[in-house]
Structures are given as structure tokens and as C-alpha cells.
Amino acid sequence: MLKPEEKEKIIQKYKIHNKDTGSPEVQVALLTEEIKRLLSHLKKHPKDLHSKRGLLKMIVKRRKLLRFLKEESVRRYNALVKKLGLKKR
Numbered sequence: 001m002l003k004p005e006e007k008e009k010i011i012q013k014y015k016i017h018n019k020d021t022g023s024p025e026v027q028v029a030l031l032t033e034e035i036k037r038l039l040s041h042l043k044k045h046p047k048d049l050h051s052k053r054g055l056l057k058m059i060v061k062r063r064k065l066l067r068f069l070k071e072e073s074v075r076r077y078n079a080l081v082k083k084l085g086l087k088k089r
Contacts, residue, residue: 002033014080024069025080031062032084 002010007030011021014029038055042048066086070077081088 002030002037006033014083024065024072025076028062028065028069028080029084031058031065032086034058035062 010029010033011026014023014025015021016023016025020026035055035058038051038058042051042055045051066077066081069080078088080086
């Protein structure tokens with residue numbers, strides 16, 4: 001789980017306008033950070049099936065948000081994928 005300070009840093013980095021907290025870019029960035037943390041947890045605790053299920057749900061949610069963003073604006077999608085270092089599909 002991200003601390004509020006870390007969450008705020010991510011929001012500041014990926015926001016589109018001043019009061020932006022819910023744009024697809026911000027949501028994907030927050031999910032990506034959570035996924036990275038959960039992956040490191042699962043490397044230490046491979047039998048933690050509850051966390052694994054949560055991880056899979058987050059991955060599906062991020063995939064849906066990226067698909068939505070790609071349909072809305074390919075330019076914004078490409079910029080976000082490049083910035084986060086994700087693989088293009």
C-alpha cells in the first residue's frame with residue numbers, strides 16, 4: 001500500500017492539470033507502483049495466494065485503463081507507456 005506522500009509524488013508527476021487526481025494516466029501510474037511493490041512481496045512470499053489474486057486484479061484494471069486511454073488518445077497512451085517503461089501491446 002502506498003503512503004500518502006508517495007501517492008502525492010506520483011500524482012504530481014503524472015497529472016494533466018492542477019486538480020487532476022483521477023485521469024487514466026494518474027490511475028495507471030499509481031497501479032504500476034502498487035504492482036511493483038506487490039511483485040517484490042511475492043518474490044519473498046511465493047505462497048501468498050491472497051496477494052497474488054490482488055495482483056492479478058490490479059493488472060487487469062491497469063490493462064483496461066490502458067486500453068481506454070489508447071482508444072481516447074494514442075499520443076497520450078504512447079507518452080505514458082514510454083514514461084512508465086511498460087511494454088506496448
